[in-house]
Amino acid sequence: MTRTPAEPHSVPAELGPYLREVVHRARAVCGTHLVSVAAVGSVALGDYRHGRSDTDVTVVVDQPLPGRTLSDLAAVLTHPGLPCPATGLELVVYDAGFAARPSGEAGYLLDLNTGPLxxxxxxxxxxxxxxxxxxxxxxxxxRCGLPLYGRPPRDVIAEPGRADLLTALRASVREHGLAEGHLGDNRVLNGCRSVLFCRTGHWQAKRRAARAVAASEERFRPLIAAALRSYERPRSAATELPATDVRTFLAWVAERVGEAAGR
Incomplete structure (x- = not known):
């Protein structure tokens, strides 16, 4: 298979040169071991918000790489040596053997978070x-990964089993319920995405999920509307949402995820 980068129009214009450079540097460090590079998160789901969103990238290599190689990869991608135009880069590297198996484990070779915010x-x-x-x-x-280089993510990254996915969603809701390190608007929108996944079995961008949940849950509509308005602002200017309302909403989300896990 000829390995080519994704078409330029499929990547937000603000990220195009940066993601091409991420691929270039990953190829330089990993060489022939590089199997696939894909954008996930808001880029893959078509809801990247410049000034608010991270850029999430998943890398697959053909075998576990030596620690020195992984350290070199982290070094050449770290901001500001490679300036990240998004609020941050979240890049995860897996070996192909692990990525090809459904798993409820973390399983990564490298997890790199870097960027201005x-x-x-x-x-x-x-x-x-x-x-x-x-x-x-x-x-x-x-399901949705946007190929940036190499084999399509659907061909090299297995779908986790339903039970593992629902366990992960329950843990995600608990994490956001603690509020540590998470903006209120993102906690609410993440909860909406979890509920919609349980209802439909499909991943949606957070803002689309929020609108769908607001349409069906009148009592949470004001909170979700406030979260959506806040999400339109830069992270540094996010609106503080009522803590009690956020906790009540996330408790309701936890119940919906628990119901789905019990079915």
Missing amino acids: LPGKVSFDPAESPAFWYVIDRSVAH
Whole structure:
């Protein structure tokens, strides 16, 4: 298969040169071991908001790489050495053997967070991180991942099983319920995405999910509307939402996810 980058129009204009450079540097470090690079998250779901969204990237290599190679990859991608135009880059590397199997584990070789508004993280040990982030992202990658280089993500990243996905969603809702490190608007919109997944079995962008939940749940409509308005603002100017209302909403979300897990 000829390995080519994604068509330029399929990537937000603000991210095009940056993501091409991410691919270029990944190829330079990983060489022939590089199997696939894909955009996930808001880019893949068609709802990237410049000044608000991270850019999420999943990388698959053909075998576990030496620690030195993974360290070199993290180094060449770290902001500001490679300036990130989004609020941050969340990049995860998997080996092809792990990525090809449905799993409820984190399972990564490298987890890199970097960027102007994202707390830095470089981890080579998946035991250091809650698994649910990676389970959800692999599901999005399998279903919706936007190819940037190499094999399509659907061909190399397995869909996690339903039970593992629902376990991951429950953990995600608990995490957002704690509020630590999460903006109120994102907590609400993430909850909406979880509810809509339980209802439909499909991933939707957070804002689309929020509108769908607001349309069916009148009592939460004012809170969701406030979250949507806040989400239109830069992170630094996000609106503080009523804490009690957010907790009540997330408790309701947890109940909906629990019901789905029990079916």
